[in-house]
Amino acid sequence: MEREEIEIILQTAASFKNKTEVPPLQGMTVINLFLEPSTRTRASFELAAKRLSANIVNIARSESSLLKGETLLDTARNVEAMGADAIIIRHPASGAPYLVARAVQSAVINAGDGMHEHPSQGLLDIFTIKEKKGTLEGLKVAIVGDVLHSRVARSNIHGLLKMGAQVYLTGPPTLIPAEIERWGVSVHYRVEDAISGADVVMPLRLQTERRAGCFFPTLREYATLYGVNAKRLRLADPEALLMHPGPINRDIEVTSDVADGLSSAILEQATNGVAVRMALLYLLMS
């Protein structure tokens, strides 16, 4: 995605913010194919579709024929045959939406695939930063924690760099993906080095289901070394934004006082998510 495309999405999203009922997608059908647990993203896409007057149907893995062994492509083709104009996919396997997009004519939106990308999250994060700071040009954004397994981090890094921000990654070396410096980011093993002077601090959700004892010894030690707390946040710019893609593990990657504090933009991220997803649906479907 190029910077111009991102700008168009952001402008469109701004025009939709706080609109609760507009008609552009009347009579169109959206399928929310969520094959992995999700609260925020699923509800956000559903609200976005409804606010644009589209019909939306939710399919979750637990109630789908995928449990009977149906392949993803067969599910997608059947859903398309019912007249889906867009299929929104959340899937635990990287690349799954691309597989579907090659097989169907409907618009396909990636709502998060494995460790690969979560584009609508990246866009809503950029929207939020831009709304608060006016621009991303030259801003210092620190992304903290489990970058290796994070699709949110990947989408944010791509988008932030395109928009002119500088990206500082920090986390234990076990959770930093191979050769990521070649994307044009800097990598720091001491959290303080990344956070100092940052305009945005973005702790990532620690995927606690990951092999504890292999990537890091204990959650306790992780929180000690990389948890974003008030003391560490004071190293950032006084006007710094604290963002988190959710869901939060309180007092692991971020302390409660910081998550709920004055710098926190976490709830605004959720609000903006609906507007950004309205923009995506509108631009792809109308």
Place this chain on the structure above:
Amino acid sequence: MADTHQNILIRGGRIIDPGSGLDAVLDLWIEAGVIAAIGPNLSPTGPHRVISAMGQIVAPGFIDLHTHLREPGFEYKETIATATEAAVAGGFTTLCAMPNSNPVNDHASVTEFIRKRAERAGFARVLPVGAITKGLLGKEMAEMGDLVAAGCVAVSDDGHPVSDSEIMRRAMEYSKIFNIPVIDHCEDLNLTADGIIFEGMTSTRLGLKGIPAASETVMVARDILLAELTGARVHLAHISTAGSVSLIREAKRKGIAVTAETAPHYFTLTHEQLDGFNGNAKMKPPLASSDDLREIRAGLADGTLTAIATDHAPHAAYEKAQEIAHIPFGIVGLETALPLSLRLVEDGVCSLSDMIRAFTTGPAAVLGRANTMGCLAVGRAADVTLIDPEAEWVVDATLFKSKGRNSPFIGWKMRGRATAVIVQGKVVENG
């Protein structure tokens, strides 16, 4: 189709026999399935068939050290008949069948079944490779003596490599009774963890779990040390990384009895092939970096790697049309190996004779059969591959003889193909 022992005169071809160093335009006379004469303007008497080989290369029959036939057990992917037909289409007269069928080839009855099916199919010769351990479970040795007696030419646990170094050590020691090679698929399964593709820029970009190069190299190092310890003949399969090449080169310099092969995809493609989640580029070991590719080519050029094997691994189309994490590892290779290897000659990596060596005397020597296989000597069984080096064609998977369509080379323009093979004096032509 194969016909019975008819005498054959192959006229006017460029005979390249790497074993003897012969490279000349000559005739080759096959009598009763055996090479009877090689010379200029032969004029044998009696009824015989004449094959004009003008402009073609006449080479010893190609030997593939590493093929997955899928039968018994996975006939929906491939059968012994379709794999051996694909083999002759690709120029191979002999295949070594890996033991990961179902049931596993860990018992003489399975070995016999494979041989019988291959004979009935009547295409390429199949030399079964027995399992090192029962069920490929890495716990207890299979009955190696019985497997060898039934016709196994080597042992390997291939895709389920023996992690327990003591079992591997003992299997290597035990193999010395039979003087057969122990073939290892070098992979540290703990380092691979649940990795899917090579660890590097592409795995980072696609968000796919990486397999570090060290996953192969660590086991190459172990196997070299165990080969030194035991004095067994150890053969390292489908080598893919620069680190492995340098360890093997050093081991050979020290005189350790280790041999190694690579596969065409490792000297042709890199992990960037996975871009766009291309499931046809997912295999083990994974496609590595351009540095690795360069070293694989260097290893072929300097004789560190003495064989090119296909690691032909057919899968059904629906299995490859899944989320990439769920797609099984492996690609088909029998019908593309020859033209891909001819590119090595075109690129100046090795001579035509050395390229042919990697499919003939190289693998024959790995099997300890350099005197009987992979050569065009008078008195040897007539296994011959005829190659038109200039034939241009485009890879169309729907035309494969293999049931597998999982190739990363679909749509590639190729130059060179096998026009016919002769297996033990029987001609199998390609239309």
